[in-house]
Structures are given as C-alpha cells and as structure tokens.
Amino acid sequence: MSPRKSVAETGLTRRRILDLGLAIASAEGLEGLTIGRLAGELGMSKAGVLGHFGSKESLQLAVVDTAAEMFVREVPERARGVPRGLPYLRAAGEAWISYLERELLPGGCFFTAAAAEFDGREGPVRDAVVRMSAFWERELRVNIWRAVSLEELPADADIDQLLYEFVGIMLALNHFLQLHDDRQAPARARRALERLF
Template identity: 90%
Template sequence: MSPRKSVAESRLTRRRILDLGLAIASAEGLERLTIGRLAAELEMSKAGVLGHFGTKESLQLAVIEAAAEMFVREVPERARGVPRGLPYLRAAGEAWISYLERDLLPGGCFFTAAAAEFDGREGPVRDAVARTSAFWQRELRVNIWRAVSLGELPPDTDIDQLLYEIVAIMLALNHFRQLHGDRQASARARRALEGLF
C-alpha cells in the first residue's frame, strides 16, 4: 500500500468515526460516546479507534469540532454573500431553521444537547461547547449592531436582549421538534423571528 493511499484511508476512517460519533452524541450525549461502542459499530478494534484519538476526551473534542464544522457549513455559510445587518440576520435565521428541520442529526441540534449535558460542569469539553456557542453569538451580535447602525432596527434596540430572544427561539424550535415531534415548530419559529425583525 502506498503512503498516499494509507493517509487517504486513515482520513476516511477518521471521518467515519467522527460521523458516527456525531450521530450518537447528538441523540444520546457526549458521555455515551465510548471507544468500545464506536469500535463495535464500525467493526474496528478498540486500538484502531484509539489510534485516531487517543482518549475519550480527545474523541469528544473532535466530535465537537466536527459538529461546529457542520453548523458553519449549514448556517453561516448559507448566509454568506448576504448584506450584513438585518438581511444577514434573516438569512442566517432561515438557514438555522432549515438546518434543524432537515434532521441532519438524529438528536437535532448538537449544541443544544451538548450545552444541556455540560453546562454545569468544568473542563475542556464544556469549554469547547461554550466557546463554539459564544463564537456564533458574537456573529449574531455584530449583525444586530450593524442593523441598528444602518437604521434597519430601531435605535433603542437592546442588542443583548434581541440576541437572547433569537437564541431562545432556536432552542424552543429544537425542543418542540425533538421532544414533542411538533412539525409546526418551524413555522412558529419563522413567525417568531419575523416578529423580532
């Protein structure tokens, strides 16, 4: 086997592990993600899985990174090219709703589940979840500020309050879809966002 083929196969195997890990973690939580379970489901040895990540914590961190890459691809990237400010907020909101209603992960929003699982803990996994969430909130905050400065939103808009309400709508959307199977939740989320904007 050539070194190039070996590297390509290693990347493919790592991707398969991460894809399965992401699906499991979205539905059951990062703590349910074990080297043994991944090895069994992928018909690999534990040593084979460990060779890619080393520890359970490293695996969890890699799954968080994979989830962040998916979110960026499905939400901010879909709003790329839209003018900053209110048009961007609307496009990002629609992309966010679309991301959740297409059920790309069996457990819905990975970060909603991970935040609930790790919000009362300390350590690198909790910090990675919080950092990713904060990064996206900064992006939204900048665009709210831009919308206010351009006169697209009222000058007395409470930027932090509006950010809070946008995030709350998305948390509610995930909750109603995942826990209650409410297929009207997406339409409610769209109406709620439009009411804010």
C-alpha cells in the same frame, strides 16, 4: 500499499468514526460516546478507534469540532454574501431553521444537547462548546448592532435582548421538534423571527 493511500484511508476511517460519533452524541450525549460502542458499530477494534484519538476526551473534542464544521457549513455559510445587518440576520435565521428542520442529526442540534450536558461542568469539552456558542453569538450580535446602526432596527433596540430572543427561538424550535415531534415548530419559529425583526 502506498503511503499516500494509507494516509487517505486513515483520513476516511477517522471521518467515519467522527460522523458516527456525532450522530450518537447528538442523540445520547457526549458521555454516551464510548470507544467500545464506536468500535462495535464500525467493525473495528477498540485499539483501532483509540489510535485515532488517544483518549475519550480527545474523541469528544474531535466530535465537537466536527459538529462545529457542520453547523458553520449549514448556517453561517448559507448566509454568506448576504448584506450585513438585518438581511444577514434573516438569512441566518432561515438557514438555522432549515438546519434543524432537515434533521441532519438524529438528536437535533448537537450544541443544544451538549450545552445542556456540560453546562454545570468544567473542563476542555465544556470550554469547546462554550467557544463555539460564543463565536456564533458574537456573529449575531455584530449583525444586530449593524442593523441598529443602519436604522434597520430602532435606535433604542436592546441588542442583548434581541440576541437572547433570537437564540431562544432556536432553542425552542429544537425542543419542540425533538421532544414533541411538532412538525409545525419550524413555521412557528419563522413567525417568531419575523416578529422579532
């Protein structure tokens, strides 16, 4: 086997582990993610799975990174090229609703689940979840501020309140889709965003 093929196969195996890990963690939490389970479902040895990550915590962090890549691809990237401010907020909102509506992960929004799982804890995994959340909230806050400065939103608009409500709508959407299997939830989220902006 050539070194190039070996590196490519290693990368593919790592991707398979992370894709399965992300699917499991979205539904059962990062604590439910075990080396043994991944090995069993992928037909690998535990040592084979562990060799890619070194520890359960490293695996969890890699899954958080994989979830972040998916979210960025499915939400901010879909709004790329849209003018900043209110048009961006609307495009990002629609992309976020679509991301949840299409149920790309069996447990819905990975970060909603991970935030609930790790919000009362400390450590690198919680910090990684907080960083991703802060990154996205900063992006939204900048665009809300831009919409205010361009007079697309009222000059006295409370930027933090708008951000809070925007994120709250998406948390509610995930809740109603996942817990209640409410197929009307995306339409409700769209109406709520339209009222908000």
